[in-house]
Amino acid sequence: MTAGKDIAFIFEENSGKKFIQSIKTEKELLVVCGNDNIKRKFLDLGYSCKSISEYSDDSSKDLAKAIKWIKNWPDKPILNGKSLKELLVYEGLSIFWFLEVRFYLYRIQGLIPLIEQLKRVLYLEKPEQIWIKGNSDIRHIVSQLYRKNLQKLEFLKEENPQTRVSYKSYAGYPTLKLLLLKILRGFPYLLKKPRISDNSVLIITEVGNWRNEYDFKSKKIFKKDVTFHDIIRKLSEKSIPVKVIDFENKPGNLIKSYFINKERNKNFGVRIEPWEKYITLDIIRKSKDFNKKLIKTLNQILDSKTFIESLTYDKISMYEILRKDIEDLFKSFKTFTSVTLIETAKRILEREKPSIIIMHDEYGAIQISLIIEAKKRNIPTVSIQHGVNTETGLSYVHNPEHVFGKNKNINFPLPDKICVWSESAKNNLLKFGNFPPSIPVVTGDPKVDFFPIAIKQFNYEKITKTLKIPKEKKIILFATQPLPLIEEKELITRNVMNSVKKLQNCYLIIKMHPHESDFSFYQKLANESKITDYLLVRFHNLYELMYIADIVIVPFSTVGVEAMRMKKPVIAMNLLGLHDNDPLIKSNIALVVKAENELIPTMKKCLDEQNISEIIERGKVFAQKEIGIPDGSSSERIVNLLLELMKKPEIDK
Numbered sequence: 001m002t003a004g005k006d007i008a009f010i011f012e013e014n015s016g017k018k019f020i021q022s023i024k025t026e027k028e029l030l031v032v033c034g035n036d037n038i039k040r041k042f043l044d045l046g047y048s049c050k051s052i053s054e055y056s057d058d059s060s061k062d063l064a065k066a067i068k069w070i071k072n073w074p075d076k077p078i079l080n081g082k083s084l085k086e087l088l089v090y091e092g093l094s095i096f097w098f099l100e101v102r103f104y105l106y107r108i109q110g111l112i113p114l115i116e117q118l119k120r121v122l123y124l125e126k127p128e129q130i131w132i133k134g135n136s137d138i139r140h141i142v143s144q145l146y147r148k149n150l151q152k153l154e155f156l157k158e159e160n161p162q163t164r165v166s167y168k169s170y171a172g173y174p175t176l177k178l179l180l181l182k183i184l185r186g187f188p189y190l191l192k193k194p195r196i197s198d199n200s201v202l203i204i205t206e207v208g209n210w211r212n213e214y215d216f217k218s219k220k221i222f223k224k225d226v227t228f229h230d231i232i233r234k235l236s237e238k239s240i241p242v243k244v245i246d247f248e249n250k251p252g253n254l255i256k257s258y259f260i261n262k263e264r265n266k267n268f269g270v271r272i273e274p275w276e277k278y279i280t281l282d283i284i285r286k287s288k289d290f291n292k293k294l295i296k297t298l299n300q301i302l303d304s305k306t307f308i309e310s311l312t313y314d315k316i317s318m319y320e321i322l323r324k325d326i327e328d329l330f331k332s333f334k335t336f337t338s339v340t341l342i343e344t345a346k347r348i349l350e351r352e353k354p355s356i357i358i359m360h361d362e363y364g365a366i367q368i369s370l371i372i373e374a375k376k377r378n379i380p381t382v383s384i385q386h387g388v389n390t391e392t393g394l395s396y397v398h399n400p401e402h403v404f405g406k407n408k409n410i411n412f413p414l415p416d417k418i419c420v421w422s423e424s425a426k427n428n429l430l431k432f433g434n435f436p437p438s439i440p441v442v443t444g445d446p447k448v449d450f451f452p453i454a455i456k457q458f459n460y461e462k463i464t465k466t467l468k469i470p471k472e473k474k475i476i477l478f479a480t481q482p483l484p485l486i487e488e489k490e491l492i493t494r495n496v497m498n499s500v501k502k503l504q505n506c507y508l509i510i511k512m513h514p515h516e517s518d519f520s521f522y523q524k525l526a527n528e529s530k531i532t533d534y535l536l537v538r539f540h541n542l543y544e545l546m547y548i549a550d551i552v553i554v555p556f557s558t559v560g561v562e563a564m565r566m567k568k569p570v571i572a573m574n575l576l577g578l579h580d581n582d583p584l585i586k587s588n589i590a591l592v593v594k595a596e597n598e599l600i601p602t603m604k605k606c607l608d609e610q611n612i613s614e615i616i617e618r619g620k621v622f623a624q625k626e627i628g629i630p631d632g633s634s635s636e637r638i639v640n641l642l643l644e645l646m647k648k649p650e651i652d653k
Helices: 016-021 036-044 059-075 096-125 136-149 174-191 229-237 251-268 281-302 305-310 319-330 333-352 365-376 400-404 423-432 451-457 460-466 486-502 519-529 542-548 558-565 596-606 609-627 634-647
Strands: 006-010 029-033 048-051 077-079 129-133 152-155 201-206 210-215 220-225 242-247 271-274 356-359 381-384 417-420 440-442 474-479 506-511 534-537 551-554 570-573 591-593
Touching: 006 016, 016 036, 016 129, 029 036, 036 048, 036 596, 059 096, 077 281, 077 305, 096 136, 096 319, 096 333, 096 365, 129 136, 136 319, 174 281, 201 229, 201 365, 220 229, 229 242, 229 634, 281 319, 281 333, 319 333, 333 365, 356 365, 356 634, 365 381, 381 634, 417 423, 417 634, 423 440, 423 609, 451 542, 460 542, 474 486, 474 542, 474 558, 486 506, 486 519, 486 570, 486 596, 506 542, 519 534, 542 558, 551 558, 558 570, 558 609, 570 596, 591 596, 596 609
Parallel strands: 006 029, 006 129, 029 048, 129 152, 201 242, 201 356, 242 271, 356 381, 381 417, 417 440, 474 506, 474 551, 506 534, 551 570, 570 591
Antiparallel strands: 210 220
């Protein structure tokens, strides 16, 4: 591009056409679009267009800058010489660690890469005039860069403001909500018998792990915890007492989880109780008192000069656009329940007196609370890898000073051991997460212990007959994700349905993510697209579906990597450019679709066995390296690790 062009930033899916037509300029106009779908619309109208993502030299580097910022920010002094990490402390634990993921995912993850892209746009294009449609963040950023690069700036009133970090935080009446949680989830369990034994293995899981699964040994369908079923069974075989505590905070699942837990008690063969059982009125009072102090601190922080200066990236102030986010986050139900979780963790350990704790991840609020309290009591803690970890995986990346810092009371509390899937995963934790070498242990993934037996029993004809899929059809498996942005979720789903419908002899299976429960969302879109050859399932065995699939489509996720391990061609849908740094997409092995019109030719390429064979083989090698080769013994290795730790008087540091 030559200097002197004008630029219109269009980050609004609708009504952008009228906005562009209202622009009056004698110069050539370059339309910089928020995603490839908007770009396609304006290319069809004859405009010169580029997508904002085209201004990313290396998107992983941009995301690494975002992670570096969020990891350094809580250490900056913001009020009376104290950092945010030091100001948000309760009982020796910084509750910033509870809030970091939400603040990062909903704001920082997108904001800092956007700044980098906008800097490149202005540097490369050198526009004289700029018009902006549909994004308050861009307005703020460009208006600061404007002083250096632009002569004129025009804005249109924003119609759809950015989603804030308080999205689905369930703020408002927090004390009442805690009482309702106690009544709905905890009170029925107060009448139960006391704990079965001291020195038990305490397992922390969640309702989302509880699914209908086909057991390939008994050849029966039953409900089980996909992470801990075999671990519990093996512990029981060794006469090791087990106690299970369930964590659930999604309103839609709270009431039904009570009935689910009745099934879990029966099928587990061990006691399972909700964390809310351990909440007391005194704990709620402490939460309320701490929250009052927190709000006072917040009011002091928000207008502090050092706080305003801390919200700066590359000399660009982000204070104006992040102030409301931080205020929402401090006042959210998630913040209010932080003290509840810390105090409840204490009470859990006081009452249950476990000999060891194992959890399905180590970065949730209840898990962090249990880890730090367990350290005080010299109780070993073990976590299990939850997803693919890389240098851009926030939850697995820690600054050295957050792990080895002198102020141990507010360092990030790591478990004593984390069971990882592969050597690659272990090396990532050591290299990017600064985990001490003694913490990661390669055990494999217990969720796929069934696989060696299952793969021998998989029968294509039997599976397709059971699912009533016509023999002549090519099967497209779409494994969904609970995407935060409903716009992206709808856009991807519509694109998949409309594209499969246009292909001959193709049948679509929509496999809902276990954390999704709204069948009507997909049913409504299927009716609107008028697709007829499709099946919507939620709990059917995923690996069985991958086995019969000719193509696996995902927005992102470990499912795509698992499909590669099964030698399936994988298509990753990145229509809004939000997942450039997901390991599956970043690996450059999956076939990435960035615009709606790319999906049909990409599916046709996948169905051409001769052209796709090399990609499939590279995918298999990549997957085995990242997530390991399932040998059926992961649960056994984890149980052996637990027994070994239970014998030790002290944990290796």
